[in-house]
Amino acid sequence: MTSPLMPPSDHDDARVESLSAITLATHDMPRAVRFYEALGFRIVHGGANEAFTSFALGTSFLNITSETHGPIQWWGRVIIYVSDVDAFYRKARANGIEPQFAPRDAPWNERYFHLTDPDGHELSFARPL
Incomplete structure (x- = not known):
């Protein structure tokens, strides 16, 4: 699809399709896992004793990654599915x-x-x- 503001290109087949996941950082994975499990989130990967945990949110995911050094400088990451x-x-x-x-x-x-x-x-x- 082209727009009157942008000329067509060979990149037109590169489309955003959906939000896959949001990844958040934590200093305390067991606490984070307890929190999200208490809200009813279902673990699909990782757990309280892992460095990375993923919870299913319908067709998307909430990921938690352990940051162990100093204050959390990194807020997290948005993961976006694209066509190519x-x-x-x-x-x-x-x-x-x-x-x-x-x-x-x-x-x-x-x-x-x-x-x-x-x-x-x-x-x-x-x-x-």
Whole structure:
């Protein structure tokens, strides 16, 4: 789809499809897990004694990652599913946005890359493998 404001490009097939997950940082994973379990969130990966825990939220996820050094400097990450990770990466670069790294396959069965928005929010663009 093209817009009168933007000319068509070879990146038109790179579309945002859905919000996959939000990842938040914690200093105390057992406390965080107890909190979210008390609210009825269901663990699908990790747990109180793990460095990373994922809770199912319908078709999306809330991830908690353990940050153990000093004050939490990193707020977390929004994970957005796109139609084609590599095409979306090329689209970002073509628009002057430099991602943190090129797309890669993750052991949790997603292809993804990260970039940081102008306010320092980390965004991950991904697609299940």
